[in-house]
Amino acid sequence: MQVVVIGRSQVINSRILLCHECDLLIENQDVCEACKVQCPRCGHILYKQKHNTISRSLAYALTALICFYPAVTQPIMTLEMSGLSQQQSLISGSLILLQEKYYVVAILTFLSSCLVPLFRLLLLTYVTLSITLNYYHKSLIWSFRLFHEMEEWGMLEVYMLGIIVAVVKLLSMAEIQPGFGLWAYAALLLSSILATTVLNPHEVWDALLERKTREEPC
Amino acid sequence: MASKTITPVLPDKIITGKEAGLVLCTECHKVHRYIPDAEQECKCCGAELHQRKPDSINRTWAFLIASMILYIPANTMMIMNVAYFGVDEPSTIMGGVILLLQMGSHAVAFVVFVASVLVPLFKMIGIMLILFSLKYKVNMTDRQRIKMFRFIEFIGRWSMLDIFVISILAALVHITGVAEITAGPAATAFGTVVVLTMLAASSFDPRLLWDYKRNNYKNTELNQEPAAD
Numbered sequence: 001m002q003v004v005v006i007g008r009s010q011v012i013n014s015r016i017l018l019c020h021e022c023d024l025l026i027e028n029q030d031v032c033e034a035c036k037v038q039c040p041r042c043g044h045i046l047y048k049q050k051h052n053t054i055s056r057s058l059a060y061a062l063t064a065l066i067c068f069y070p071a072v073t074q075p076i077m078t079l080e081m082s083g084l085s086q087q088q089s090l091i092s093g094s095l096i097l098l099q100e101k102y103y104v105v106a107i108l109t110f111l112s113s114c115l116v117p118l119f120r121l122l123l124l125t126y127v128t129l130s131i132t133l134n135y136y137h138k139s140l141i142w143s144f145r146l147f148h149e150m151e152e153w154g155m156l157e158v159y160m161l162g163i164i165v166a167v168v169k170l171l172s173m174a175e176i177q178p179g180f181g182l183w184a185y186a187a188l189l190l191s192s193i194l195a196t197t198v199l200n201p202h203e204v205w206d207a208l209l210e211r212k213t214r215e216e217p218c
Numbered sequence: 219m220a221s222k223t224i225t226p227v228l229p230d231k232i233i234t235g236k237e238a239g240l241v242l243c244t245e246c247h248k249v250h251r252y253i254p255d256a257e258q259e260c261k262c263c264g265a266e267l268h269q270r271k272p273d274s275i276n277r278t279w280a281f282l283i284a285s286m287i288l289y290i291p292a293n294t295m296m297i298m299n300v301a302y303f304g305v306d307e308p309s310t311i312m313g314g315v316i317l318l319l320q321m322g323s324h325a326v327a328f329v330v331f332v333a334s335v336l337v338p339l340f341k342m343i344g345i346m347l348i349l350f351s352l353k354y355k356v357n358m359t360d361r362q363r364i365k366m367f368r369f370i371e372f373i374g375r376w377s378m379l380d381i382f383v384i385s386i387l388a389a390l391v392h393i394t395g396v397a398e399i400t401a402g403p404a405a406t407a408f409g410t411v412v413v414l415t416m417l418a419a420s421s422f423d424p425r426l427l428w429d430y431k432r433n434n435y436k437n438t439e440l441n442q443e444p445a446a447d
Contacts (some may be wrong), residue, residue: 018235018242020247021425022424022425022428023234023235023236023425023428023429024233025229025235025238025240026226027226035222035223036222036223036224037223038223038224038225039225041360042360042424043361045223047247076386077386077390079391079393086390086391086393088386088389088390093386093388093389094385095389096392097385097388097401100401102401102405104409105381105385106385108378108381108413109381109382141262142263145246148245152371152375152416152420155375158375158376158378158382161329161333161382163382163386165326165329165330165379166383166386166387168323169318169326173302173397174391202247205246205263208263209248209263
């Protein structure tokens with residue numbers, strides 16, 4: 001096994017990979033364009049060599065951010081019953097639960113359907129835009145870490161399923177009209193999913209750490 | 219862009235990073251030399267470095283037991299109350315599924331049943347099985363266990379479905395005197411169950427699954443790991 005120590009630092013030669021899920025030590029010899037490297041023991045994807053994903057991800061993230069405001073504030077559905085009507089938007093569900101004093105549920109829905117997706121989009125835009133503009137700041141490193149750590153707590157796609165179930169439950173007792181918010185929400189969902197799936201995190205880390213090492217070697 | 223998947227050859231002698239004295243930064247994927255008995259930070263991205271997640275098994279058990287306790291009120295208490303022209307009609311999680319079945323929407327009833335009954339149950343049993351498999355011999359291959367763990371990690375968030383449905387219904391059906399849908403105490407319990415099971419899955423370190431086998435069958439099965447299927 002060849003371990004190369006670069007300068008005073010403790011980073012090991014980048015050809016040596018450790019699997020995230022089974023800690024297997026692998027020496028990676030194969031370098032090819034557009035390849036995925038898979039762990040031979042547990043099947044985890046160790047590394048993706050997919051390039052030019054940052055600018056595409058930035059485009060999707062910006063689209064999602066534009067859709068965010070109408071998706072949250074505009075009514076997703078309007079219910080009509082006995083001549084009366086009631087509108088619902090992404091944020092009103094949390095507000096109603098807050099009024100009913102179900103604080104845990106209200107905060108949980110607010111976080112997972114509004115705040116975390118918004119925050120992740122902002123972090124993603126910040127990181128990808130900075131890399132595209134060749135700008136570097138220390139905060140980029142923790143921004144991208146935070147983006148990755150909050151991944152499973154943003155639940156926009158689960159909310160989509162929630163809308164479908166709610167519509168089916170109400171169809172028999174009232175009339176439901178889709179609102180502008182629904183289309184904005186669908187666009188937000190689509191572009192934010194694309195922004196995260198298109199992105200290759202390895203490429204972002206390479207770009208960030210390359211810029212960092214210009215200032216202080218790591 | 220189509221990408222080819224390449225799988226390096228499994229080495230004859232399997233060495234883990236821990237045995238080689240290395241530690242992987244789980245954030246930026248850099249490999250560092252491990253310094254024992256020291257709080258080590260990744261020089262590149264500043265994340266804490268651990269060869270295995272600290273206290274992984276204890277933390278997972280704690281979250282798991284807490285979620286199992288809360289699973290009982292989540293299923294027995296009222297999750298939602300439908301007041302239709304002044305007549306209250308409280309329902310539990312299962313009650314909601316049965317109501318959907320009676321309305322004839324079998325597909326949606328199935329989705330709700332899977333997301334709010336089967337998924338939490340499967341998660342809790344699955345995590346427990348994985349934890350037991352670290353102590354006792356369980357009739358599962360390593361590949362099956364890691365696949366089950368990945369599946370548990372993936373499905374966890376979909377249980378939030380019921381919580382979202384309640385918040386949508388409560389906001390939409392809010393016409394005083396005619397029809398009003400309000401949340402019930404089980405909603406808090408159920409939301410907490412979802413969060414706790416997600417925390418249980420994320421505090422478990424899958425690398426422990428592979429350590430166990432090596433610690434117990436060091437000489438016999440060391441070089442006989444199953445190849446990729």
